[in-house]
Amino acid sequence: MTNTNGDVFTITTTQMELKKNDNAPRASSFIPQLEKRHFLIKCLPISTVDMICMFLGELFGTTLLLLFGCMGGLNWAGTEQPAFVGPFIFGLVVMSLVQCFGTISGAHFNPAVTLCALIYRLISIPMAIAYLIAQVAGAIMGFGLFMLLTPDGIFRPEGTIGAGICSTVPRPELTTVQVFFLEYFATTVLITLCCSSWDPRNAQQQDSVAIKFGFAVSVLSMTVGPATGNSMNPARTLGPALLNGDWDLHWVYWVAPMSAALITTLIYKALFFRDAPAAKKDS
Numbered sequence: 001m002t003n004t005n006g007d008v009f010t011i012t013t014t015q016m017e018l019k020k021n022d023n024a025p026r027a028s029s030f031i032p033q034l035e036k037r038h039f040l041i042k043c044l045p046i047s048t049v050d051m052i053c054m055f056l057g058e059l060f061g062t063t064l065l066l067l068f069g070c071m072g073g074l075n076w077a078g079t080e081q082p083a084f085v086g087p088f089i090f091g092l093v094v095m096s097l098v099q100c101f102g103t104i105s106g107a108h109f110n111p112a113v114t115l116c117a118l119i120y121r122l123i124s125i126p127m128a129i130a131y132l133i134a135q136v137a138g139a140i141m142g143f144g145l146f147m148l149l150t151p152d153g154i155f156r157p158e159g160t161i162g163a164g165i166c167s168t169v170p171r172p173e174l175t176t177v178q179v180f181f182l183e184y185f186a187t188t189v190l191i192t193l194c195c196s197s198w199d200p201r202n203a204q205q206q207d208s209v210a211i212k213f214g215f216a217v218s219v220l221s222m223t224v225g226p227a228t229g230n231s232m233n234p235a236r237t238l239g240p241a242l243l244n245g246d247w248d249l250h251w252v253y254w255v256a257p258m259s260a261a262l263i264t265t266l267i268y269k270a271l272f273f274r275d276a277p278a279a280k281k282d283s
Contacts, residue, residue, distance in 0.1 A: 051127065057105030058134035059141075061097050065109050066142025066239050067149075069093045070166035074154055087221030087230075095214025102210065110233040111135055112187055112261035116194050119265040132235075139239030147243060164244030168229030168237045168253055179228050179249055180256050186224045187232040187260035190216060195268040200275055232257050 072089025075081060098107040106122070108114045111132050118128045143166065147155060155165060170179040193216050196202060197209050217232075224230040231237040237253040240246065 051130070054105040054127065055130050055134050057101045058108060058131050059138045061101040061105065061107055062109045062135045062138025062235060063142035063145070065093060065097055066139050066166075066236065067145050069236075070143060070146045070240070071150075073165055074150065076154060083226065084222050087225050088218045090221055091214045091216075091218025093214075094217045095210045098210040098213050105131070109135060109138070109235070110257075111235055112191060112233060112257040113194055115258060115261040116191050116265045117198075119262070119269070120195070120198055122198065135235040136238060139235040140242060141239075143239035143243050164240065164246055167240040167244045167246035168231040169246050169248045170228045170252075171226075174227060176249060176252065180252050182224050182228050183231060183252060183256035184260045186220045186228075186230055187257040188264045189220060190232050191261050191264040192268065195265060195272070199273060234258065 069090045072093065073086040094109075097109065101107040101109075106117065108117065108131055114123070114128050114131045114135070117123050118125065123131070146166070174182075190213075193212060197206070197212070220232065221230045229237075231253045234254040234257055237250065241250055
């Protein structure tokens with residue numbers, strides 16, 4: 001969920017320009033075999049390679065998010081685990097994957113975050129559509145792998161009733177309005193964190209972004225999770241819903257996060273966004 005300029009191989013392009021200067025050292029001394037190692041460089045424009053890498057980052061990242069995030073809710077020992085364990089593990093998974101894929105794709109893994117980035121003008125409309133496709137496909141692939149790698153007795157113990165594991169469904173005593181606004185406000189916190197992280201004033205404070213998002217997801221999942229499952233992410237809900245067959249109020253898990261992303265980002269840009277302060281000149 002960190003910002004990315006989508007220019008993974010810019011350093012290679014810059015260094016290649018040194019070939020034009022007879023007085024410059026040989027390019028091979030600057031480029032540690034990057035051209036030889038990355039075969040796409042030779043047959044595609046760098047911008048196209050970057051887009052492919054960003055798409056794959058979202059695809060693989062969302063796949064791993066569902067695979068390992070859902071594993072945190074398994075009960076291997078047959079005893080009831082504390083309620084905070086699953087949400088805490090999911091947050092740690094988010095933290096790890098943001099660290100892994102943040103510099104590649106921005107580590108959105110979430111259509112709501114991608115909508116926020118689109119409004120922020122960090123990505124283009126075609127790239128946002130590609131991200132959405134990657135996220136939905138990754139969520140289905142990730143949960144499919146989770147099902148395949150989990151024994152039936154662990155995945156759905158005998159006598160289990162109700163929604164399948166990792167499905168985000170609301171508690172029956174909640175009204176539709178309550179479910180909507182719980183998901184809406186939880187996503188508002190997540191999107192505000194995105195806006196703040198991408199604020200130019202925070203450009204030099206990116207080292208702890210992965211930790212911030214990981215713990216934010218954990219806290220929101222501990223508080224809202226028992227009521228709604230705390231999705232905040234339409235793709236994350238779609239994968240388990242499709243393969244478990246749990247569609248109870250499924251539309252809420254799309255409309256609430258996407259509405260929160262749209263409204264929160266517009267409000268942040270209108271009220272709180274500021275350009276980075278100009279550097280002070282030495283007197």
